Amino acid sequence: MDTSLTQEELRDHIIDSATRSFEQYGYHGSGINYIIAQAGIAKTTLYRHFKTKEALILAAIQKEDVKFRREMIDYVSARSESPREQLLLTFDFMDMCFKHEGFYGCIFISATSEFSDKNSMIFIEAAKHKHYMVQYFVKLAAEAGFAHPKEIAAKINVLHEGCVAVAQVNTYDNAAIHAKSIAKIFLENQG
Amino acid sequence: MDTSLTQEELRDHIIDSATRSFEQYGYHGSGINYIIAQAGIAKTTLYRHFKTKEALILAAIQKEDVKFRREMIDYVSARSESPREQLLLTFDFMDMCFKHEGFYGCIFISATSEFSDKNSMIFIEAAKHKHYMVQYFVKLAAEAGFAHPKEIAAKINVLHEGCVAVAQVNTYDNAAIHAKSIAKIFLENQG
DNA sequence: GACTTGCGATACAGATCTGTCTACAATAAC
DNA sequence: GTTATTGTAGACAGATCTGTATCGCAAGTC
Numbered sequence: 001m002d003t004s005l006t007q008e009e010l011r012d013h014i015i016d017s018a019t020r021s022f023e024q025y026g027y028h029g030s031g032i033n034y035i036i037a038q039a040g041i042a043k044t045t046l047y048r049h050f051k052t053k054e055a056l057i058l059a060a061i062q063k064e065d066v067k068f069r070r071e072m073i074d075y076v077s078a079r080s081e082s083p084r085e086q087l088l089l090t091f092d093f094m095d096m097c098f099k100h101e102g103f104y105g106c107i108f109i110s111a112t113s114e115f116s117d118k119n120s121m122i123f124i125e126a127a128k129h130k131h132y133m134v135q136y137f138v139k140l141a142a143e144a145g146f147a148h149p150k151e152i153a154a155k156i157n158v159l160h161e162g163c164v165a166v167a168q169v170n171t172y173d174n175a176a177i178h179a180k181s182i183a184k185i186f187l188e189n190q191g
Numbered sequence: 192m193d194t195s196l197t198q199e200e201l202r203d204h205i206i207d208s209a210t211r212s213f214e215q216y217g218y219h220g221s222g223i224n225y226i227i228a229q230a231g232i233a234k235t236t237l238y239r240h241f242k243t244k245e246a247l248i249l250a251a252i253q254k255e256d257v258k259f260r261r262e263m264i265d266y267v268s269a270r271s272e273s274p275r276e277q278l279l280l281t282f283d284f285m286d287m288c289f290k291h292e293g294f295y296g297c298i299f300i301s302a303t304s305e306f307s308d309k310n311s312m313i314f315i316e317a318a319k320h321k322h323y324m325v326q327y328f329v330k331l332a333a334e335a336g337f338a339h340p341k342e343i344a345a346k347i348n349v350l351h352e353g354c355v356a357v358a359q360v361n362t363y364d365n366a367a368i369h370a371k372s373i374a375k376i377f378l379e380n381q382g
Numbered sequence: 383g384a385c386t387t388g389c390g391a392t393a394c395a396g397a398t399c400t401g402t403c404t405a406c407a408a409t410a411a412c
Numbered sequence: 413g414t415t416a417t418t419g420t421a422g423a424c425a426g427a428t429c430t431g432t433a434t435c436g437c438a439a440g441t442c
Contacts, residue, residue, distance in 0.1 A: 007418080026305040028219035032400060042420045047401065109296075110304040112360050114217040116295045130360050154357075155369050162353025162370075166345075169303050169321050178346050179353075182377050189376045195439095198388080223430060233390040238431065 019060045023104045065129040083143035095176035098167040105168035202240045210251045214295045218305050256320040274334035282371035289358040296359035
């Protein structure tokens with residue numbers, strides 16, 4: 001690295017750099033040597049902060065979970081106070097994500113693809129993120145006064161996952177906008 | 192292998208065996224040695240049929256594309272002659288897929304995750320499958336008489352991708368049934 | 383019966399992977 | 413000044429990966 005960083009900052013820098021690599025090349029496709037080259041650090045440094053590659057992956061997933069949800073919540077909270085509106089605004093947030101250069105898909109879905117053993121730590125952490133996402137949708141649906149917030153949330157979640165997958169394959173498909181318009185129609189038909 | 196197979200049958204057997212491995216462990220996670228052990232063949236045999244691992248992956252993707260779409264079309268065609276009904280029946284087909292033991296997610300999405308370079312043959316072949324899927328939805332939507340079949344198809348596609356991703360993380364979520372009920376409401380509101 | 387073809391088994395080459403080790407520099411604490 | 417800590421640089425071990433080469437066997441063809 002270049003200039004003075006605290007241990008915490010350096011650790012974050014390693015995670016961020018590794019995350020970009022995981023996004024682009026997947027977990028198995030991202031070698032330790034490549035990761036440290038991208039981060040500009042020595043191998044010793046990486047292994048001082050993370051005992052194994054799996055520990056690095058877990059840290060990356062956990063950090064991305066917190067970051068993604070915080071950014072999403074900030075985005076929608078800044079634009080509306082209505083829970084129902086917020087449910088729909090999450091799709092605008094997704095749309096913004098897709099247009100970012102460096103978007104290659106959902107690293108949590110990728111994690112469950114590459115580590116399909118449902119007892120593995122990596123699968124569990126990735127699934128945890130998806131669970132938190134649904135919980136957030138449940139909260140908004142309940143606040144919006146829908147009769148069956150869990151069901152609403154599960155369906156909003158299907159639309160979210162769907163637009164991510166479509167955007168991953170076909171970047172310029174307005175997948176999030178499509179998902180939003182479906183969500184709108186769907187919510188309007190819930191009474 | 193055990194008994195007499197034609198070259199074509201053996202080739203198919205290798206592809207099927209490799210596909211199961213790719214589904215469970217991903218492409219980078221499936222080593223050649225593991226694949227041949229699972230297939231019960233010699234390494235020489237594999238490399239006689241496929242020049243490289245990439246060629247094997249491409250063959251697996253192409254075969255799965257044809258197989259999946261044929262099975263889906265057969266499934267819905269056998270159950271209804273109404274294009275509109277068929278659009279909805281695709282979700283029942285997905286539900287059936289998810290309940291199969293050995294379902295680990297969509298190998299086409301996994302392919303685009305692990306090989307994100309949009310110029311790579313693997314990405315292109317995987318994207319081709321998704322394109323064929325949308326084409327099929329367009330055809331059904333047009334036959335059903337919807338005014339904007341392409342838009343309908345794109346949205347049905349979002350629901351498809353969504354329920355696959357949800358099912359991959361949480362197998363017992365009735366994701367396909369949720370997607371179907373959204374699709375139903377959505378189609379009813381298209382006039 | 384000789385020859386060809388396809389497959390199994392396995393040794394092997396060469397690359398790459400994860401993770402450890404040693405050596406050295408810079409900085410802060412005492 | 414000494415010592416502990418944290419970093420860089422990179423050699424290295426050992427495993428694993430892709431792909432090739434060699435050998436033997438079985439079956440079909442001439």
